[in-house]
Amino acid sequence: MPQDDKAQLASMDEVETLITGQGRYLYCVANSGERVSLGPIGIDGSNVYTIPYQNICAVVHKCPAEPYQSTEREMVNSWVLAHQKVVDEAWERWGTVLPLGFDTIVMDKDGVGPEKNVRNWLRNDYDNLKSKLEKVRGKAEYGIQIFWEPHVIAQSLAKTSPEISELEEEMKSKSRGVAYLYKQKLENALKREVEAKADQCFRDFYERIRRHIDNIVVEKTKPGDQNTQMIMNLSCLLARDKTAELGEELEKINSMEGFSVRFTGPWPPYSFVGT
Amino acid sequence: MEPTRDTHYTLVDLLDRVLDKGVVLYADVIVSVAGIPLIGVNLRAALAGMETMLSYGVMQEWDQRIRAERSEIGKQGELPLAAGEQVKLRVYGSHYYSEGIYNAWRLGYFYVTDRRVVLYQTAFNGTLFETPLEAITGLAIQRDNHSFSDSQRENLCLSLSNGNIVLLHALDVHKLREAIEDGMNALGLATREIQALPVLDQGTARFLGKDEEVIYRGKMWHMMELPVPGATTTDTWRAGHLYITNSRLCWWYDFDEKVLFEVPLEAITAVAAETRQLGPMLKKDRVLDVIYETEQGKRVACFSGDELPQWEKALKEIIAQQGAVTNEEDVETCPRCGKEAPVRELLERGCGRCGWVSPRLKKQVPEIASG
Numbered sequence: 217m218p219q220d221d222k223a224q225l226a227s228m229d230e231v232e233t234l235i236t237g238q239g240r241y242l243y244c245v246a247n248s249g250e251r252v253s254l255g256p257i258g259i260d261g262s263n264v265y266t267i268p269y270q271n272i273c274a275v276v277h278k279c280p281a282e283p284y285q286s287t288e289r290e291m292v293n294s295w296v297l298a299h300q301k302v303v304d305e306a307w308e309r310w311g312t313v314l315p316l317g318f319d320t321i322v323m324d325k326d327g328v329g330p331e332k333n334v335r336n337w338l339r340n341d342y343d344n345l346k347s348k349l350e351k352v353r354g355k356a357e358y359g360i361q362i363f364w365e366p367h368v369i370a371q372s373l374a375k376t377s378p379e380i381s382e383l384e385e386e387m388k389s390k391s392r393g394v395a396y397l398y399k400q401k402l403e404n405a406l407k408r409e410v411e412a413k414a415d416q417c418f419r420d421f422y423e424r425i426r427r428h429i430d431n432i433v434v435e436k437t438k439p440g441d442q443n444t445q446m447i448m449n450l451s452c453l454l455a456r457d458k459t460a461e462l463g464e465e466l467e468k469i470n471s472m473e474g475f476s477v478r479f480t481g482p483w484p485p486y487s488f489v490g491t
Numbered sequence: 492m493e494p495t496r497d498t499h500y501t502l503v504d505l506l507d508r509v510l511d512k513g514v515v516l517y518a519d520v521i522v523s524v525a526g527i528p529l530i531g532v533n534l535r536a537a538l539a540g541m542e543t544m545l546s547y548g549v550m551q552e553w554d555q556r557i558r559a560e561r562s563e564i565g566k567q568g569e570l571p572l573a574a575g576e577q578v579k580l581r582v583y584g585s586h587y588y589s590e591g592i593y594n595a596w597r598l599g600y601f602y603v604t605d606r607r608v609v610l611y612q613t614a615f616n617g618t619l620f621e622t623p624l625e626a627i628t629g630l631a632i633q634r635d636n637h638s639f640s641d642s643q644r645e646n647l648c649l650s651l652s653n654g655n656i657v658l659l660h661a662l663d664v665h666k667l668r669e670a671i672e673d674g675m676n677a678l679g680l681a682t683r684e685i686q687a688l689p690v691l692d693q694g695t696a697r698f699l700g701k702d703e704e705v706i707y708r709g710k711m712w713h714m715m716e717l718p719v720p721g722a723t724t725t726d727t728w729r730a731g732h733l734y735i736t737n738s739r740l741c742w743w744y745d746f747d748e749k750v751l752f753e754v755p756l757e758a759i760t761a762v763a764a765e766t767r768q769l770g771p772m773l774k775k776d777r778v779l780d781v782i783y784e785t786e787q788g789k790r791v792a793c794f795s796g797d798e799l800p801q802w803e804k805a806l807k808e809i810i811a812q813q814g815a816v817t818n819e820e821d822v823e824t825c826p827r828c829g830k831e832a833p834v835r836e837l838l839e840r841g842c843g844r845c846g847w848v849s850p851r852l853k854k855q856v857p858e859i860a861s862g
Contacts, residue, residue: 317513
């Protein structure tokens, strides 16, 4: 075949992207080989469509080869929500998706267009992507955050701890100066008790939650508000229709005095597809 | 209890997932910044803008190509040029601005044209610094050896015909220098090396004793006890610079421009860092306690600032050299669940609560396992 004819075979959109230096913003990989347009549902109303390879596809839109960036929190939030909306749409449509993080943009490189680079990625990483899709099939991610109110916990510990009641008893008979030292001793003892209680709660809750799920990731805790403190932050993977039992278990924790639980989801399995 | 997706809290939860997680595509076809993939912290910084990323030091090796692509796309806020004026170089950089007690590196784009050097802030279209090439009387590259964060940093010094010396910084200061020198040569101007380099901050020269040399220098807050009429004292945090010289630890108060705290290195017996409330109006932050001996007994001086860990390390090394004992029972919080435990326990055994293990330990385990 003459060189010219070969060049003719390159699809027109790739020729175009070579000229304009465009990129492809990636939303997710889905378990379908369908070539389809999902319409203008993407970030900033971009037209979302699929790039298939065999029986999987990447869900993308066309964009310049530069990251989305903004100092406006509202702007970032709306982009992230739009990203999530597209992933949700694909999830709804094909049942299983591997979500990508925000701002993953494939560009052209060494004369190869972005469209082709996406396809090359799907081809080169096919086995890995396929096995990940298999692992999360029919499953969803749920966020579980457990909070407690430290002063409520401390109060109840003060009532039950023998060490603390002993110290309190001794303190009553002491002079003011010595009582001050006792107060410090008491505070330290209470602090140790609270830490020990946190250890125990963590293990207990972790075991109770683990029974109802397929996979778990312990996340960083975040600062709570004035009176509450986050003691656990988990991402859990489980079948989408199996949340009832887990919900019951969480309800039990939620109803304990001084404790509260946040249960979010279902999310696409963001925390279980990384590496 | 039912899972929910539609409250304020779930937005935070979603942001964490979408910004920090998901399939990671490690390939050179991904739009990255200077080869750093846009995930997690990098992505958060990138979202806040390239300038933020640069100022946070995320991009140590700025990728000219990506910058060029970007500037092609968003051609807003370019420097207005005179008729026939040609831009020879346009690079991101900064200029050291000092006026009274205010001093800062101001960021913008350097334009080296065939007639002048300008630092231009594209976001608000303002000129931060400008000099005609004719006014440049000398150039020199100066390296800052004393600061923790900037030990590799090089600055370009320009001496000007009005007698001032200005400090400029760009990721490649040599390239900036070359462009300026090329421009000067093209105008038939001679380029000279500056002989006497300026001291980076003017204060140092004044308080250093004979044979005294600066080992480290950096911005640190210091808690000063101010006498209050009617009461005893009150604590106030003041901005200044901390110095370790070959003989002492001292703190230069920027506002009064004098040394307000100093202690001979051999008098320092211990250092400890902990998180503390800095004051009613300030947030909680890490505080470095320097414990030292005086004739009246032990004293504590408190410092705080971004480079606190480096200062702690540097001071501990000095104490160790002197044979003093450092505080082994330092308490740290687990980076994942926040449990408080002795540093050693966290580093050597991991967190007893959530199972966090330090990355270094994690690396060791497979190494042992594999033989």
